Amino acid sequence: MAEHGHGLLLKALRERRPEWLERKGIHVLEVGTTREQLASQDSTRVIAEFCKEHGWDFTTCDMDPANSERARELFASMNVPFKAVTAKGEDYIKSQRRAWDVVYLDAYDFDHGKHSEERQERYEQFLGSRIDQQACEVMHLEAMQGLNRAGRPRCLVVIDDTWMVKNKWVGKGPMAIPWAIANGWDLTMAEEEYRAIVFEKRPEWEAYKRWARRTGGKYKRKLLRQPMP
Numbered sequence: 306m307a308e309h310g311h312g313l314l315l316k317a318l319r320e321r322r323p324e325w326l327e328r329k330g331i332h333v334l335e336v337g338t339t340r341e342q343l344a345s346q347d348s349t350r351v352i353a354e355f356c357k358e359h360g361w362d363f364t365t366c367d368m369d370p371a372n373s374e375r376a377r378e379l380f381a382s383m384n385v386p387f388k389a390v391t392a393k394g395e396d397y398i399k400s401q402r403r404a405w406d407v408v409y410l411d412a413y414d415f416d417h418g419k420h421s422e423e424r425q426e427r428y429e430q431f432l433g434s435r436i437d438q439q440a441c442e443v444m445h446l447e448a449m450q451g452l453n454r455a456g457r458p459r460c461l462v463v464i465d466d467t468w469m470v471k472n473k474w475v476g477k478g479p480m481a482i483p484w485a486i487a488n489g490w491d492l493t494m495a496e497e498e499y500r501a502i503v504f505e506k507r508p509e510w511e512a513y514k515r516w517a518r519r520t521g522g523k524y525k526r527k528l529l530r531q532p533m534p
């Protein structure tokens with residue numbers, strides 16, 4: 306069986322941010338809370354246990370209140386002060402500034418054509434329509450766009466359910482990936498066995514934005530629309 310995206314998240318943290326493992330107060334966000342008791346979908350518990358072990362802060366966000374409620378019960382049973390937010394992840398990210406060091410994006414499902422009627426009904430009830438591939442790609446694009454503001458410097462992001470077929474990205478990331486590469490993020494891991502990818506915020510991007518801001522007016526707007534040299 307393939308590995309899970311949250312497995313890649315822990316691997317990326319051990320390999321790319323080993324110094325953070327010794328540091329308290331790292332802020333982690335998951336978008337797409339665990340919804341079903343399946344061995345393949347246990348990211349909320351796995352990430353919560355990792356954060357507890359390292360003295361980190363953890364928030365999980367989902368559009369479905371039943372998933373948030375289950376996460377709150379899990380956090381209570383673990384005796385941790387972690388938060389479960391019910392919201393569209395892209396909206397929640399947009400509402401924050403410099404909030405997270407680590408983000409796991411595993412929200413709006415990609416359309417593989419085999420989602421249960423129960424899942425489809427939850428989408429109809431809380432998002433107003435059934436699962437749609439374009440809506441999935443746009444949601445993950447908007448989440449990445451929001452992270453330019455809501456991510457802290459050196460922010461590390463994993464997008465789950467994303468891989469390449471014949472040189473084309475499929476799954477959740479086809480819109481988010483090209484946008485992120487052109488707007489301050491490095492794609493540093495893309496592992497077939499996890500079907501997930503890792504983005505890291507370019508350290509010089511913050512300085513570039515500050516400099517562009519100082520130049521002001523029309524020139525600034527033009528610069529911020531262009532990919533970083």
Ligand SMILES: C[S@@+](CC[C@H](N)C(=O)[O-])C[C@H]1O[C@@H](n2cnc3c(N)ncnc32)[C@H](O)[C@@H]1O
Binds near residue numbers: 345
């Ligand atoms: C693939 S499941 C998450 C699985 C979970 N990460 C795990 O591995 O256990 C996707 C979740 O995203 C949620 N979702 C869909 N669209 C969303 C959105 N726009 N914002 C937040 N959550 C969303 C669904 O309710 C569902 O619970």
